[in-house]
Amino acid sequence: MTGRLFASVVVIFGVVFAGCGGSSDDNKPKAPTKLTEQQVVAKATPSVVLLTGKQGDSTVGGSGVVIDAQKGLILTNAHVVAGLSAVKAKVGDMTEVPARIVGQAPCDDVAIVQLVTKPTGLKAAALGNSSTVKRGEHVTALGYPANFQNPEQETVSSTEGSVSNINVSSAPDPSLPKYPDLIQHQAPINPGNSGGPLVNDFGQVIGINTLGNTVEGGRPIQGQGYAIAINHIKSLIPDLEAGKNQAYVGWDLIPIDSEVLGILFDDPSLGKKALSVLNSVGAGSGLYNIDSTAGSPARRGRIVAGDEITELNGTSVKSVADVCDIVQSQNPGSVMEVKGVYVLSGGKNDFARAWTTKVRVQ
Numbered sequence: 001m002t003g004r005l006f007a008s009v010v011v012i013f014g015v016v017f018a019g020c021g022g023s024s025d026d027n028k029p030k031a032p033t034k035l036t037e038q039q040v041v042a043k044a045t046p047s048v049v050l051l052t053g054k055q056g057d058s059t060v061g062g063s064g065v066v067i068d069a070q071k072g073l074i075l076t077n078a079h080v081v082a083g084l085s086a087v088k089a090k091v092g093d094m095t096e097v098p099a100r101i102v103g104q105a106p107c108d109d110v111a112i113v114q115l116v117t118k119p120t121g122l123k124a125a126a127l128g129n130s131s132t133v134k135r136g137e138h139v140t141a142l143g144y145p146a147n148f149q150n151p152e153q154e155t156v157s158s159t160e161g162s163v164s165n166i167n168v169s170s171a172p173d174p175s176l177p178k179y180p181d182l183i184q185h186q187a188p189i190n191p192g193n194s195g196g197p198l199v200n201d202f203g204q205v206i207g208i209n210t211l212g213n214t215v216e217g218g219r220p221i222q223g224q225g226y227a228i229a230i231n232h233i234k235s236l237i238p239d240l241e242a243g244k245n246q247a248y249v250g251w252d253l254i255p256i257d258s259e260v261l262g263i264l265f266d267d268p269s270l271g272k273k274a275l276s277v278l279n280s281v282g283a284g285s286g287l288y289n290i291d292s293t294a295g296s297p298a299r300r301g302r303i304v305a306g307d308e309i310t311e312l313n314g315t316s317v318k319s320v321a322d323v324c325d326i327v328q329s330q331n332p333g334s335v336m337e338v339k340g341v342y343v344l345s346g347g348k349n350d351f352a353r354a355w356t357t358k359v360r361v362q
Helices: 038-045 232-234 238-242 258-264 268-280 320-325
Strands: 007-009 048-054 057-070 072-075 085-091 095-107 110-115 138-143 157-170 179-185 195-201 204-212 225-229 251-255 287-292 308-310 335-342 354-360
Touching: 038 138, 038 157, 038 195, 048 072, 048 232, 057 204, 072 238, 085 110, 095 238, 110 238, 138 179, 138 204, 157 225, 179 232, 204 232, 232 238, 238 308, 251 320, 258 268, 308 320
Parallel strands: 007 195
Antiparallel strands: 007 204, 048 057, 048 085, 057 072, 072 110, 085 095, 095 110, 138 157, 138 195, 157 179, 179 225, 195 204, 204 225, 251 287, 287 308, 308 335, 335 354
8 A cells, every 4th residue: 555654562561669668768769770772672572563364365464562461462553453354463482373353443543452362471561651752862663574584483673763753743644544643763664563662761662653754755765763652542542452442433444546446456547547437426536445344333334345435424535534533523333424436346337336324433
């Protein structure tokens, strides 16, 4: 999917030791110990997770981080697990085990996954405080980026850099939601790093790596990674752990254009013709549904792979951010009217034919 940027997350317990008597100085919490880069990687690696699953006939995925060892809970990006079935998790350098999606907040790009079978010695990462992050601070990104390793022998990768900016608000691409609180950093990240942790020099997770800007105006860009600030994520975790989805419909949307249609029809010239037909019925700038999760509101509303979404509650939508603005304004349980057209989902003569349905927002 052109323009998609990938990133990472980690969670770590900040351990504070209190004195049991003695002078007043003894009773003060001790400051965490700053670690070397090698110590940071050694501390964080056992909590980093490789997540994979099936999307159609393809195996896709990204990274995550263990946040509750007792319950086997993993924090990741929602876009890593969107629409996946047969989800599996490989924790650190341990054996791959089955996993299930517990809760998703697609418009915040955050999700919680639970291990069905917990490996022995599972360790949770420590969650830090992103409000204390400073420009120039040294950070480490960990995860499972795409590489030449044998998938069955793949191990955690780490890169390091410094924080370039904080409190960044951005809507970087029409295929992505708006991000209200990002940490921009220079630790190299690549596809597959999404959902993995950004860690400070105390071994604490301060963000989830989510985006990597590599091209601007056709020119390559280096050193622009973005992580969702962990403090923003902390406010979402309790509901997601309890299985309460946030602004969830269950579709996986990307903007329609001639390039996407060219890929769908396996012919760039057919893609241009298809876009012309869609434009003629006012549907040339909607959102294509890659797939809908089984049992989701979208699937119950008969919105399936190959549909194009053009309107929500009477408002045209042209980007994922447009969709999120409307979905997030709905109360849980609210019913939305959805309009669209058939692209690859209908019969032989259904291309560009309009449809209307209703979905209930979770």
